[in-house]
Amino acid sequence: MIRRAVGAAAVGNVTEWFDFGVYSYLAVKIESVFFTDLSPTMGTIATLGTFAAAFLVRPFGGLFFGPLGDRIGRQKVLSLTVIMMAISTFIIGILPDYEAIGVAAPMLLLLARLLQGFSTGGEYGGAMAFIAEYAPDRRRGFLCSFLEFGTLTGYAMGATFATALELALSEEALLSWGWRIPFLVAGPIGAIGLYLRMKLEETPAFAKIAAESEGREGNQTLTEFRKIFVNHWRPMLVCGGIVLVFNVTNYMLTNYMPTYLTQTLPDSGYAGTSSTVSEMLQIAVLVVSMVLITFVGRLSDRIGRRPIMFAGCAMLVVLSVPAVLLLRTGGTGATFAGLMLMGLMLLCFNSTSPSTLPALFPTDIRYGGLSIAFNISVSLFGGTAATAVAALIALTGDLNMPAYYLMAAGVIGAVAVYFATESAGKRLPGSPPAAVDEAEARELVGSHR
Structure with missing residues (x-):
C-alpha cells in the first residue's frame, strides 16, 4: 500500500510539473507566438511574467484546497487538482496566437496560467502530506524524496519534448503548430494521473482524525484558519523560509536559466548557447539529480535533514558566483559545470524538504498549513524569481544578478533551517509512530510500555 501511495503521488506530480516545465522550456517560442509586438527585452519579461x-x-x-483536504481527505482533493491542471494545460495548446486574435491571445494565455496556478496551490502540499503520512518514521526521507523524483521527471519530460520538437521541426513549423504538441499531451497524462489517484485509499493518519471528528458541527475551515495563523505561526514562518530557498533555487535553474543562456547572454555580447544545447544540458542535470535524489533522501534518514539543508545553504552563498561565471564563460563543458553546481545546490533541498515540511504541522491541519505556507512563499519569492532577475539585469546590466539572488536565498534559508526541528526518525505530530515492519513495531510498543 505504501508503494502504491508513493507511486501514485509521484506520478501525479510528474503530471503537474510536466505541465509547468513545458512552459519553462518553450518560453522563447511562446514569446514569439503571443508577444510579437514587444521588444526582445520586454517580450522576455512579459513571457516570464x-x-x-x-x-x-x-x-x-492553497487557502481553498488545503482546509478542504483536511476536511474531506487528501485523496479526493489530489484527484481534483491533477485533472484541473491537465485541463488548463490542454487549453493552452488550443489557444489562437497573437496574429489571429490580437491582444486577446496573451489574455487567454494568462487566464489558463491562472487556472494552472490555482490547481497547483492544492497539489504539492497535499502530495507531501499524503506520502509523509503513509511513510514509516525511519524511512520518511527516502520515500518522500520520490515526490521530487516525480517533479524532476516531469521537468525532464518537458525539456525532452521541447528538444525533440526543435530537432524534428523547422522553426516555421515549430512556431506555427509544433509548440502546441506538449500542451496537448497533458490531457491523456492527466487522465492517467487521475486514474492512479482515484485508486488510492485515504492515509491512516487522516482516517483516524476523520473518525474522531465525525459529527462535530461549526465552521471547520474557519477553525482551521485560526489554528494555522494563531497557534502555529512559528512553523508557518519556518516553512516559508525553507520553501523560499528551495524554490528560488529550483526556478532559477529550471525556469530562468534556459532564457539566461539562450537570450540574456547573447543579447549582452556573450556566446551563450543554442536552445537545443541548453535543453540537452538541462536534461543531463535533471537526470543526474534523478539518480542521486533518493540516495540523498535515504542519507537524511541517517544523519538528519538539517545538516543536508545547511550544506545547501552554504553552497548557495559560496558557489553561486562561480556557477554564474562558468555560464558566462560559455562552451558546453563550462555551461554544464555551472548548471550542475546549481543542480547540486537544489538537490540538498528537494531531497529533504518533502519529509521536513510535513513534520512542522499536526495531522488535523497538515494539508492546510503546508498548502498555505508553501504557496504564499512560492508566490512571493519562487515563481517571481525569473521575472525579478530578468528585470534587475535589464535595470542594472549586471549579469551576475542570478548569483546574488541565490546568495540572498541561501542566507534566509539558513536562518529558517536553524529554527526548524530535526524530524528524522521521529513520528509526525498528531500521528502515532509508524513502523517499517513487525519487528520495529514490537520494538516501538516495547519501548512505549
Whole structure:
C-alpha cells in the first residue's frame, strides 16, 4: 500500500510539473507566438511574467484546497487538482496566437496560467502530506524524496519534448503548430494521473482524525484558519523560509536559466548557447539529480535533514558566483559545470524538504498549513524569481544578478533551517509512530510500555 501511495503521488506530480516545465522550456517560442509586438527585452519579461502570474493565485489555491483536504481527505482533493491542471494545460495548446486574435491571445494565455496556478496551490502540499503520512518514521526521507523524483521527471519530460520538437521541426513549423504538441499531451497524462489517484485509499493518519471528528458541527475551515495563523505561526514562518530557498533555487535553474543562456547572454555580447544545447544540458542535470535524489533522501534518514539543508545553504552563498561565471564563460563543458553546481545546490533541498515540511504541522491541519505556507512563499519569492532577475539585469546590466539572488536565498534559508526541528526518525505530530515492519513495531510498543 505504501508503494502504491508513493507511486501514485509521484506520478501525479510528474503530471503537474510536466505541465509547468513545458512552459519553462518553450518560453522563447511562446514569446514569439503571443508577444510579437514587444521588444526582445520586454517580450522576455512579459513571457516570464505570465509564468509568474500563476504563482499569484497559488496562495488562493492553497487557502481553498488545503482546509478542504483536511476536511474531506487528501485523496479526493489530489484527484481534483491533477485533472484541473491537465485541463488548463490542454487549453493552452488550443489557444489562437497573437496574429489571429490580437491582444486577446496573451489574455487567454494568462487566464489558463491562472487556472494552472490555482490547481497547483492544492497539489504539492497535499502530495507531501499524503506520502509523509503513509511513510514509516525511519524511512520518511527516502520515500518522500520520490515526490521530487516525480517533479524532476516531469521537468525532464518537458525539456525532452521541447528538444525533440526543435530537432524534428523547422522553426516555421515549430512556431506555427509544433509548440502546441506538449500542451496537448497533458490531457491523456492527466487522465492517467487521475486514474492512479482515484485508486488510492485515504492515509491512516487522516482516517483516524476523520473518525474522531465525525459529527462535530461549526465552521471547520474557519477553525482551521485560526489554528494555522494563531497557534502555529512559528512553523508557518519556518516553512516559508525553507520553501523560499528551495524554490528560488529550483526556478532559477529550471525556469530562468534556459532564457539566461539562450537570450540574456547573447543579447549582452556573450556566446551563450543554442536552445537545443541548453535543453540537452538541462536534461543531463535533471537526470543526474534523478539518480542521486533518493540516495540523498535515504542519507537524511541517517544523519538528519538539517545538516543536508545547511550544506545547501552554504553552497548557495559560496558557489553561486562561480556557477554564474562558468555560464558566462560559455562552451558546453563550462555551461554544464555551472548548471550542475546549481543542480547540486537544489538537490540538498528537494531531497529533504518533502519529509521536513510535513513534520512542522499536526495531522488535523497538515494539508492546510503546508498548502498555505508553501504557496504564499512560492508566490512571493519562487515563481517571481525569473521575472525579478530578468528585470534587475535589464535595470542594472549586471549579469551576475542570478548569483546574488541565490546568495540572498541561501542566507534566509539558513536562518529558517536553524529554527526548524530535526524530524528524522521521529513520528509526525498528531500521528502515532509508524513502523517499517513487525519487528520495529514490537520494538516501538516495547519501548512505549
